[in-house]
Amino acid sequence: MNKQDVIFVAGHQGLVGSAILRCLQRHGFANLLTKTRAELDLTNQAAVQAFFARERPTHVFMAAAKVGGIHANSTYPADFIYSNLQVQTNCIHAAWQSGVQKLLFLGSSCIYPRLAPQPMKEEYLLTGSLEPTNEWYAIAKIAGIKLCQAYRRQYGFNAICAMPTNLYGPGDNFHPENAHVLPALLRRLHEAKERRAPTVVVWGTGSPRREWLHVDDLAEACLFLMAHYEQEEIINVGSGQDLTIAELAVLLKRVVGYAGEVVFDPSKPDGMLKKLLDVSRMTALGWQPKIDLETGVREVYTWFVGQSGQVRR
Numbered sequence: 001m002n003k004q005d006v007i008f009v010a011g012h013q014g015l016v017g018s019a020i021l022r023c024l025q026r027h028g029f030a031n032l033l034t035k036t037r038a039e040l041d042l043t044n045q046a047a048v049q050a051f052f053a054r055e056r057p058t059h060v061f062m063a064a065a066k067v068g069g070i071h072a073n074s075t076y077p078a079d080f081i082y083s084n085l086q087v088q089t090n091c092i093h094a095a096w097q098s099g100v101q102k103l104l105f106l107g108s109s110c111i112y113p114r115l116a117p118q119p120m121k122e123e124y125l126l127t128g129s130l131e132p133t134n135e136w137y138a139i140a141k142i143a144g145i146k147l148c149q150a151y152r153r154q155y156g157f158n159a160i161c162a163m164p165t166n167l168y169g170p171g172d173n174f175h176p177e178n179a180h181v182l183p184a185l186l187r188r189l190h191e192a193k194e195r196r197a198p199t200v201v202v203w204g205t206g207s208p209r210r211e212w213l214h215v216d217d218l219a220e221a222c223l224f225l226m227a228h229y230e231q232e233e234i235i236n237v238g239s240g241q242d243l244t245i246a247e248l249a250v251l252l253k254r255v256v257g258y259a260g261e262v263v264f265d266p267s268k269p270d271g272m273l274k275k276l277l278d279v280s281r282m283t284a285l286g287w288q289p290k291i292d293l294e295t296g297v298r299e300v301y302t303w304f305v306g307q308s309g310q311v312r313r
């Protein structure tokens with residue numbers, strides 16, 4: 001990727017896309033192409049084809065996706081599978097058709113089987129059944145990977161696929177029900193602190209383990225992969241370290257400065273018991289994240305408080 005290349009960041013208003021945009025700007029890329037949802041509906045095949053034919057991007061970061069936490073995934077299965085299939089199919093096909101030089105597709109760690117050995121290696125893809133709480137999203141993401149691989153095999157299209165672990169960062173969705181655990185709990189703890197509420201509810205048993213990566217680290221990894229990775233095989237991007245939801249709640253409590261108690265609600269689903277990526281391929285390429293969890297969470301909390309009610313809810 002050269003500084004004068006025309007780079008399209010699909011989904012530049014989301015958590016991942018906005019981080020990639022900031023990262024490209026930091027690295028001196030100036031020819032950046034973005035479209036809001038109102039300007040370009042990525043589920044509209046004709047509009048997407050016309051956009052690519054007209055603008056002729058040379059590089060594409062595919063960060064546009066419908067995402068959500070464990071509750072949103074199981075409540076809106078049709079929205080998750082339809083939007084993601086549609087958006088990625090339209091973009092990947094139009095990118096190939098219009099002569100894009102390289103495309104990076106972002107998947108998710110939930111593409112791996114529910115009972116995959118941990119940490120999860122890239123080769124475990126499609127070796128077992130998926131976690132039912134997010135299988136709709138996972139199936140769409142697996143189809144996106146297969147699209148990239150098929151277009152590479154048949155047409156020599158340079159599409160690569162990165163599988164990020166659970167992400168967090170500024171610009172996240174803080175919706176109480178539909179968000180992922182980290183922003184949802186951060187908000188709940190903050191509001192409990194303000195109200196002086198004695199307890200805060202954490203869904204599930206608190207025992208599932210999750211790995212976290214700051215979205216600015218992911219963005220750096222995406223630029224690194226654009227520059228250094230050319231293979232058909234998917235590649236994991238994570239921190240290689242996990243902690244339980246109970247431990248995460250303690251960390252968030254400390255950051256927020258909430259003095260009350262955390263209580264667990266086991267009637268809510270736990271989802272996968274452990275979800276940790278094997279990041280040895282990324283490490284062997286020479287890439288590592290820089291932001292440790294507590295530093296990153298402190299920064300996000302400062303950002304959240306600074307938004308004073310303007311965050312996505």
Ligand code: GDP
Binds near residue numbers: 245
């Ligand atoms: P997952 O990683 O795909 O399972 O997605 P989530 O981030 O939504 O959930 C991770 C874990 O955190 C699950 O075990 C949830 O039950 C648990 N959890 C605890 N409290 C919350 C909460 O307030 N919101 C969400 N989304 N999950 C929570």
